[in-house]
Amino acid sequence: MEKRWTIKQPGDEATVRELAESLNISPVLANLLVQRGVTNFNEARAFFRPQLTDLHDPFLMKDMNLAIDRIDEAIRNNERILIYGDYDVDGTTSVALVYSFLKNYHPNLDFYIPNRYEEGYGVSIKGIDYAAETGCSLVISLDCGIKAVEKVEYARSQKIEFIICDHHTPGDKLPQAVACLDPKRLDCPYPDKNLSGCGVGFKLMQAWCRQNQVSEEPLFEFLDLVAVSIASDIVPIVGENRVMAHYGLKKLNASPSTGLSSIIKISGMEGREMNISDIVFKIGPRINAAGRIDSGRDAVDLLVSENESLAEMMSIDINVCNETRKDLDRNITQEALELIASDKSLLSRKTTVLFKPEWHKGVVGIVASRLTEHYYRPTVILTESKGLATGSARSVEGFDLYKAIDACSDLLENFGGHMYAAGLTLKPQNVPAFIEKFERVVSESIHPDLLVPQIEIDAELHLRDIDDKFYRILKQFHPFGPGNMKSIFATYDVFDYGTSKAVGKEKEHLKLELIEEHSAAIKQGVAFGMSQHLPRIKNGEAFHVCYSIEENIFNGITSLQVMVRDVKFP
Structure with a gap:
């Protein structure tokens, strides 16, 4: 699936420069801090060294x-x-x-x-x-x-x-x-x-x-x-x-x-x-x-x-319960994907709403997440319990699912949740009306860009700037999660060093060695599920990569590698 790259707004130039000097770090790292609301030495100390005394009354x-x-x-x-x-x-x-x-x-x-x-x-x-x-x-x-x-x-x-x-x-x-x-x-x-x-x-x-x-x-x-x-x-x-x-x-x-x-x-x-x-x-x-x-x-x-x-x-x-859950999740997800693939009207929608009374209630939330990842649109998966249709909903980045479900509340018995995840219950006879109203509400309110998976890139980075000191400081940004996601960088116009190849059981992944013009730096990388790009890469074409930086430990030797999130050819 095609992904859109968006570059985060860089921090104020003067603030970034002053922070980089006061902390003795690169401007790229200082910019990451400013993007997270950290603008001076004391805020940086609180960010890198959290204290239990920082907790509110x-x-x-x-x-x-x-x-x-x-x-x-x-x-x-x-x-x-x-x-x-x-x-x-x-x-x-x-x-x-x-x-x-x-x-x-x-x-x-x-x-x-x-x-x-x-x-x-x-x-x-x-x-x-x-x-x-x-x-x-x-x-x-x-x-x-x-x-x-x-x-x-x-x-x-x-x-x-x-x-x-x-x-x-x-x-x-x-x-x-x-x-x-x-x-x-x-x-x-x-x-x-x-x-x-x-x-x-x-x-x-x-x-x-x-x-x-x-x-x-x-x-x-x-x-x-x-x-x-x-x-x-x-x-x-x-x-x-x-x-x-x-x-x-x-x-x-x-x-x-x-x-x-x-x-x-x-x-x-x-x-x-x-x-x-x-x-x-x-x-x-x-x-x-x-x-x-x-x-x-x-x-x-x-x-x-x-x-x-x-x-x-x-x-x-x-x-044992978890293994059972994985089997149910896998089987129901496959069934749901087949239902959508066999119905052109479902494929053309901006939402997915599926209802099957015999689906296991315990995994409908997981299935909703899987389908949201696959078709990248707001998704509701329903089953039947105690005579009611009940299930879970998941959203895409930037779209308020809770608000959309609230707009359909006249058809619901109960609902609750957050912007990106919700649970809901309704009478089975109301499911067809809910499917149509939910589709209408989402279609009228969602921006088309939100239906295309987004990779939010923190900053542009040259391969030569990735060294041990850079990573040592970057590692201190953890714990990573919403609001402080692992940083994604973009490097433009990279080339194959000559040794990149397809790997994996089905040769579906790429093991890369990347270089830039005017630099002797060679960086190893892994791109999962992207082997389709290998012919153009081996042909010597320049390409862009976005990635996170990880440690790779092999035979007791630790090195840095880029975990490629996406590849684009200019």
Whole structure:
């Protein structure tokens, strides 16, 4: 698929020059910092050396004082508290963090994860009934609840109060909870709007520590869970998330919790220094798989476990769930692609909406992501559950999917989510009308450029400028993720040194050796799935490459190579 290259707006020239001089770094690296809002020495120090003292006062969050007062009351009265969370990674890590930390000070706790298939997303009647049956008078909901107006009202009728900790966009009306903690509340002055659900749970416990004059050091031991939530929920890794991800990764690599350690081992990552990408592709999917295939409670049981042998057995079970998930994902994705390819009317649309009642509910979100990557357009994948069409939606870069779904809300029973990902439920008889209305809404509002995959390039770079010092500083930009993506560079008019070749089982990849005119620098590179370009490259044509820079370790020798994202011929 053809990709469009866009070059980021460079930083102010004078600011870049002054920053480069003060830090003794190249103008290219200084420009990367300015693009990220880092404009002076002190800001650069905060960026490269995040400190836990940089975290905001949790009491800046609207309703935080009410939440802490209610928790303290529950502890004084020895009330039973139910920690309630969603079944995905963010929800299960949230529950594991709050439950594991708070039980040290108030053992009269329980936790609850709704069943994806029986209860669906968020706060459920069954969960509230469980709270009533087990004598819980206070529920702390994590990563869900901000739209649960009727459910919270039902809980009040059962003499159960709620503290809601969420990070999703609220509806027009807030639930009648004791406290609604959500940085996205319009009336919430909290400075950082990008927290994960687990991040909000962390701030709740941080506030409790401060009000009760308890050391925060034991709480910081749970930052590995926060890092897993930040990476898996794909929230921006800026501000507080950058600080928490930084320290969470340090904990994950040095001394992870028993449960996370067992997942690291089963995923083959033991002994490797893990980064955000490893969490996204190795750890997160295994935690998620429990809720997709069996029960999200299994994931929490593992994450709160302190018994190594028991955690090892549970991680094996979760790994089996993950293998099942991969099979379902692969098969349903292939079926969905065949459905589109066989229908010309579907191929010509600006959206993809597919509904098949027998598709597995646990993987429709993954399938939606796969199809979005393949056809690069807003996508909704629906299955049937309890007589309703239910599923997941994914968007393309720059398009507000949540807003488009909201415009179709008259056809929906329920929906929620973010700009790029959402969940929705509707009556099966409304699916055809939704397909047409969603197509119309998107067609009228999406810019044509957004339907072409974009590679955002940070800066132009000469191959001769890629050296050990450059990479050593570039490496300190991590943790990488939304808001601080791994830098992509472009080099124009490069040539084959003469040794580039196709590699791989099907000779589908390229191993490159690149040179520029007027330079002796030779840079090795890898271009996955781009072997179609080899004839023109070997013919001596000049071409442009955009790429990231990586370390390559072979036979104990470390060298730098470019990981090519795209090739264009002028």
